[in-house]
Amino acid sequence: MNERIIKLTDAEEVQDFVRAAGNCDFDIDISYQRIVIDAKSILGVMGLGMSKELTVKYGGEDLEFENVLSKYSVA
Template structure:
């Protein structure tokens, strides 16, 4: 399991993110201090404060997944510290 920091700069970016992660069979959970949202749920993501950096927990990390979500990763250094 890997955790990375994710940041969306628009609603369209969040929508594109959902389309990307929906292609993979593994689980993606977006987390705030109080909530855990399915990363494949656009309605769940839109219920979050998109101006904040979110934690994305990936159940089974692969290079393919990391390449696909790279445009949304907020800080590689921050995510490596949490892994």
């Protein structure tokens, strides 16, 4: 299981992240504190709020998704 910390600051970044997650054939979870959301749900990700450090956990490999994660990575 891979884990990255990201920060999404506006709706455009959320849309970019969710689009990349939706193209993956493996499960991706995004969490803030104790709340865990399916990263392929735009409403769920927006509901977590913006400008927070979010933890992304995923169990597969996809180059496009890795590039998007790198764009928004804080650590």
